Amino acid sequence: MVLAVIRLIRGPNLGDRILALDMIGVLAVGFIGGVAVLTGFTLYIDIAIALALVSFLATVALARYLMSRAARRSRESER
Numbered sequence: 001m002v003l004a005v006i007r008l009i010r011g012p013n014l015g016d017r018i019l020a021l022d023m024i025g026v027l028a029v030g031f032i033g034g035v036a037v038l039t040g041f042t043l044y045i046d047i048a049i050a051l052a053l054v055s056f057l058a059t060v061a062l063a064r065y066l067m068s069r070a071a072r073r074s075r076e077s078e079r
Helices: 001-012 014-039 045-078
Strands: none
Touching: 001 045, 014 045
């Protein structure tokens, strides 16, 4: 977890930061799932599923942004 936070802060580029953010989301979902198993409180499973969905959608949105930014740069360099 600490290494993912360091990668999120230091980069060096946006792709690395996106992957670090996704890794933190996966670790959080795993932690919440583990707590759900240990406590037997099933609401934690719902929370983990919701967090996984939000994390997935954020990763896809950021990846699409990264791709559009790269395409825009390549079009500008062709001019």
